Amino acid sequence: MLDQKLIRENPSSVEENLSLRGKVFNISHIHELTVKKKEIDIEISNLQSESKKLSKLIGQEISKSLNNNSQEINELKNKGNKYRTRISEFEEEKRILDNNLYKEILSLPNFPSKDAPIGEDENNNVVIKTWGDPLKKGNLKSHWEIGERLNLFDSTKSTKISKSRFITLIGNGAKLERALINFMLDIHTKNGYLELIPPALVNSESLQGSGQLPKFSKESFNCSNDDLWLSPTAEVPLTAFHKNEIIDFKLLPIKYVAYSPCFRREAGSYGRDTKGLIRLHQFNKVELYWFCDPCKSLEAHKSITSDAESILKKLNLPYRLVDICTGDLGFSSSRTFDLEVWLPSSNSYREISSCSNCLDFQARRSSIRTKTNKKNQYIHTLNGSGLAIGRTMAAILENGQQTDGSVKLPDALVPYFGSNFIKTT
RNA sequence: GGAGAGGUGGCUGAGUGGUUGAAAGCGGCUCCCUGCUAAGGAGUUACAGGAGGUAACUUUUGUCGAGGGUUCGAAUCCCUCCCUCUCCGCCA
16 A cells, blocks of 8 residues: 555655556646545544534533533533534544545555566566576476376376366375475475465455555455455465564564465466466465565565575576566566576466565555654565476476486485485386 | 354453543663662554645544444444453364
8 A cells, every 4th residue: 555645745756656667647636635534634623622522512511510400511411512523524524534544555565675576467577587408308298198197197097076277186196395495494494484374364454465456356266155355375275374464674684584385376378288287276485584674675575586586596407587567566566687597398487486575555555553752663475486386396307307207306405305206116 | 153252552351321541450762770680660552544844743543353332532432343351053
């Protein structure tokens, strides 16, 4: 959520900043609402002050005169009655105004960072660096072909259970999933992150707090009997973990790592990545999350990104680091570095982690602050996948494939998986 | 799912219509006493927002789970909702 004061006092700078996203933003209506809100707030506050004084006076008069029905007292009561009517009129107006204002202000995305490359869409993203040697040979199998041959997962049967875009992991596939989760959690916890396993169902307020609502309700699964949704990413419960809190400044930064299943409707992606592990309605993810001193989020962003990178390096998977351009930034993010892993079968890099600095955008929506110099200040939040498990498995299968049909696993995984090969049984 | 109890400041806990933002205790902070510690004494201590001032600060509003209502005035009365706890049932 953007700062209301800024919208009220400097609407043109708000429009300018937002338009870096490559679209035209006209906030004149929102601006008007903020100005009006301010006026009404002051008016109500003044009336309440008067009315409060009067009520005290009446109390005093009654206790003095021992007669609470004298003419003077009745006159005072009448006066008070008038205040009450006027206040409730203003309050009704304020209620409507607040509703409208909130709806609109919650639909505005975050400002892109001045450092983000300017551009319209993903074609303008900037590759910062590449790591490792991408495997480029003929005759390379896709991970779903490998998985099928080694009987690691089954999507056809999963369609019977649920519908398309669900997967059942089998045998070594399930074991590899488990190994990857443990491997990642171990590395991150050794690296100073506190592990959490949050609820997978989250309420609307939590989704609103991290930016998925009100704009992206079609992206998440909703439980119609309750005000609960299947969490699309651990970012949601992790943000909400400290909702409505003032965090002790000495505790910052707070670094969490959370393994969680993630559920996404993938509305509008029909026909894309229909095979394999790349785009599923349900997938596992290990998520990194920081609550950080607002003065230090730029360094924190580098740090969280390199923490995610460290997993790819340890798994020896070729990847590249991409600076997301202003037009391609997510709703809540001011700057995002994507990590893209090499998938030889499609001869391309695919997103496996997205590391975002949301500045105070989510903190404002979720009301998470810290006290510095006796003043409360919104903290900054950062999130990054570390990593998406299914896509990591796809990358391991494709990059480790051998001519005999087996898959060689990265050495770092051996203690977790118990073997350095997956072969047909 | 059924029955009951309850939600008050950092915590415990009083308060059932009037200068009550809220007794008391614990905790916190400051000072005094003391060779140090302990004990003791005095004082102080909710939070959030707005307006004004460079600032120390001043002023104002709101907040006793949330939202409505009654009233000149609500922590206190009425309604709705949420949450927590206990017992029973069911259950991984």
